[in-house]
Amino acid sequence: MRRCIRNPKNQLSSFHTLNHHHQLQGNIIHQHVTHNNTHILHNLARLYAARNQIELARHVFDQIPEPSVVLWNTMIRAYAWSGPFQEAIHLYHRMLQLGVTPSNFTFPFVLKACSALQAIQVGIQIHDHVLTLGLQADVYVSTALVDMYAKCGNLFEAQTIFDSMLHRDIVAWNAIISGFSFHVLFNQTMHLLAQMQLAGISPNSSTIVSVLPAVGQANALCRGKAIHAYSVRKIFSHDVVVATGLLDMYSKCHHLSYATKVFNTVNQKNEICWSAMIGGYVFCDSMRDALALYDDMVLMHCLSPTPVTLASILRACAKLTDLNKGKSLHCYMIKSSINLDTTVGNSLISMYAKCGVMNDAVGFLNEMITKDTVSYSAIISGFVQNGHAEKALLIFCQMQLSGIDLDSATMIGLLPACSHLAALQYGACCHGQSIVRGFTADTSICNAIIDMYAKCGKIHFSRQIFDRMHKRDIVSWNTMIISYGIHGLYIEALSLFHELRASGLKPDDVTLIAVLSACSHSGLVAEGKYWFSSMSQDLNISPRMAHYICMVDLLARAGNLDEAYSFIQRMPFQPDVCAWGALLAACKTHRNIEMGERVSKKIQLLGPESTGNFVLMSNIYSSVGRWDDAAHIRSIQRHQGYKKSPGCSWIEISGVIHGFIGGDQSHPQSASINNKLQELLVQMKNLGYQADSSLVLHDVEQEEKEQILLYHSERIAIAFGILNSSPSNPILVTKNLRICVDCHSAIKFMSLITKREITVRDASRFHHFENGICNCGDFW
DNA sequence: ATAGGGTTAG
Incomplete structure (x- = not known):
């Protein structure tokens, strides 16, 4: 050690042998050289920066009285490379304050930081600076400007600068292409790709990697295959990065077999590649395969899951409502002290919420050090999904108090909360906020608003929103048809269905539930039967249990009890409580005791699922004065431990919701x-x-x-x-x-x-x- | 190159 200090020229070579465990040693050495000469400090800073030890590099850098431009550039590059990006911009500004003139190398680095932060205002200032220094003709600088404008969303400016470039190398082409691809402007991206080739420049692996996400998002399988073929010809399809992009593209195009084929061709799979494949399975709803591949990765290939892997696999647990698996993953993360970043934490919250254990979800939220909008949104939606809309609104208040702002996904949780509660004033506030914040450009938000107004009794507002939407998807139509249905406006519901058919958009399974239930509620037996047979024959929608139940309801409600009974027996599914329950309800309406008894027995065989049906049967007996039978049914119900969920009603007065249960005497105004x-x-x-x-x-x-x-x-x-x-x-x-x-x-x-x-x-x-x-x- | 919260029906 001493020898090194006495002979400073040997120092650098000794630093090369340092590794992380010897950082302390390195620090001791550099404390000794601090007072020697700046030349050594320069080299030391550059060395640390090259090794990505930014904090150490910065420590040395700060001690140099007048760093050279090259060293400023080195530091800015280090920050722009791996963050914190803000620090790159900060150093650039300090450099200017100190009167140091940036060189043409400074700009690409600081602009890269702007791209990463989407800091277009700073980017524009830097652009001005480039112009004053007359560096705009430099290929590297102009390419960096193209990249910055493109990533920050000003594609017009990016294109203008790109067009003005006299010499465009492959990096410049990649910058403009990745900009358009980044914003999923698929057609322009493909156009540029063709132009690039016309200009005599062959796309390289970076080009391919940057366009693939856009191909996947646009679901452009044919293009994707062509790009795959090109990659094979250019012999970079086996490159992990390209292969990962390819398999991700295939899975986004719902083409899992190709995705797995690409995955299997990669020899040196890294965690990212595994995670992409696992994510692909999750994206395509193949949860079991995702779980199996995860086990393969972790147990057979001994790779550690990254936060990205965990986020994907937790989502699989959520979709399967596999609480045990989800919990064991949570335990594993704690035991192996995997750093639980916010994204993984949010996935955990969502998993707990989807599995119906809101206590665990909220418990975890409270433990989280950095909660963000997503964390709260997951809880809000979770409460709504689990039928506790009022708790969703309470959590939203807590979110506002903690200073975390909402976004459109939060709103999409809040609106159904208002729908459930029929809280018109809250709902109207949400609508107002959505307009002010520009969320109403989003189709899903409008759909939720339509539903909210309909459930709050304002069907005409729903229709207004529906009519004024720029773009309607199938959910918009379904929501509107269902809304008419629940308001008893069956003519409007069916005529809207015919409008939907004329619009060219394809009805889906939910549409047919809406149509069938509209027919059922308005007694249109023939029309209902027609659509039921038509859905599989003409519309290519295979009927699910829910559709069969609609049909049972349709037949039974209209008094065709026998037909409904035989319909249930001919169903391709094992009839469940709901199917029999629909028939039982009609037995009550049509006072058919004999059928009621038969159906009631079927339901009792199915086990302890429905309590309402016991009440129904008991009421059927009471309605004809058979009190003993009614009492008997109720005693079976009690005996088997069924509890009737209490009737509960609520009303919103001046923005306050007042709830009452049956026989309630607890309200202050009770008297x-x-x-x-x-x-x-x-x-x-x-x-x-x-x-x-x-x-x-x-x-x-x-x-x-x-x-x-x-x-x-x-x-x-x-x-x-x-x-x-x-x-x-x-x-x-x-x-x-x-x-x-x-x-x-x-x-x-x-x-x-x-x-x-x-x-x-x-x-x-x-x-x-x-x-x-x-x-x-x-x-x- | 991979990742988190999201609208309708039952």
Whole structure:
């Protein structure tokens, strides 16, 4: 050591032998040379920079009184190469402050940092500087400018500079091509690729690698194959980087067999290549293959998963709702102290949310050191997906308090939360924010807004949004058709379906569910049967269980109980509780005890899945006065441990949502609500209202029935609404279950007495009461 | 070269 210091000329060679473990030694040496000469410091800084030890390089650099331009460039390049990019720009600015004139080598590096940060304002300043120094003709500088403008999104300026270049080498061509490819302007990218070849320059592997993502995103399989063939001819298709690009392109084109073929040709597969293949399987919904390949990578090939690998594989667990696998991966990450970056953390949150364990999702969110928009959005969507819209809104408040801004994906979580809650005022706020922030250019956002207005009872607003959209996808049409359906506007629903067919867009399986249920609710048996047979024959959509259930509903609702029964038995699927449940509901409507009993037995054989069906059967017995049988069914239900989920209704008044469960007396205004209900009951009875005997458990007095029914949650919510809103305002109440027959008839009277529009959204549709009539025509 | 949160129906 001492010998080295005494003989500084030997120092550099001794540094070459240093490795990470000897950094300390290196530091000691450089402390000793600090006061010697700047020439050595220059070399030392360059050496550290070349080794990517930026902090050490910076430490030395900062001690040099007047670094040469070359050294400034070295430092800026080091930062531009591997970040932090901001530091490259910072050094450039300091260089100018100190009066050092940048050279033509400075610009490509600092511009690269601008590209990485998408910092176009700084980029423009640098461009000005280039012009004042008269360096715009330099190939390297102009290429860097092209790259910066292209990456930052100003493709026009990039193209202008590129066109003005007298000499364009392959790097310049790659810069402009990768710019267009980066923004997925597929046609322009392909055009430039052709022009490049016309100019006599053959694309190299960098060119190929930069265009492949755009090919994949554009789903341009034929182009992709041509590029693959070109790569084979030029003998770089076996290069890991090219092969990774190729297999990613193939999987984005849903061509997994080619992707795996390319994958298998690579001899020296690295983690990126494995991750790309695993990601490809996940993209194509081949979750089992993704998991198998992951095991292969980690167990057989002893490679460590990178954050990218983990993000992909966690997504596979989420899609499979394989909580065990997801948890074991989480444990593995903790045990092997893999650095949990924010992306992986967000994948974990999403996995927990998709598996329905929101406690774990929120628990992990709270542990996260750096939470971002995605973390919160995952939680918000998770709560909505798990049926806790109100918690989604609460988390959103927490997100705002923590200063993290929302983006359009957050909004796409918030809007369905408003839909579920029928929270019109929150929903309208979301709509407003979406306009202000420019989200409404996004089709998915508009779709969510259409759904929100429809579920909040404002179907006309939905249609306005739908009509004004620039671009509609199949979800837009489906949402609008379904919205008409739940509002009982079946003519509009079916006519929109015909418009969709005329528009040239292909209906999908969801469209047909919407159409079939529209037919079923409006009693259009023949039309429903027609579309059911047509969907597989003409529209090339194979019917799923849900479609069969729609058909059962269609037949049974119209009174064709026997036909529905045999339809269920002929289904190509094992009939489930829902299929039988649809028939059972119709048995109740059509008071067919014999069929009801048969169906009820089938359901009981299927096991403990549905409670509503027990209630239904019990009600069927009660409706014909067979109280003992009704009680027996209820006792089986109790005996087997089924619990009826409580009826719950809510109403939004002045932006506050008030919720009530059946018999609820806990609201501060409970006394006046009760008075209102009693007062209404008297008036209703004067007009001929009679409590429906079939709905309440057997052998209680009429008086008592009235009182039980009086406090069904929807009635409490309506009374609350009457008391707390001006008479000109319509009332919208939302209920978690289906409305009961008695409430349905009572609300008709209430609308007549109070002369108010009352809308109830129950679990299946809207009931719009006005002047004693409901728009469902008592058929629901 | 690979990666995270996202709209409709049941």
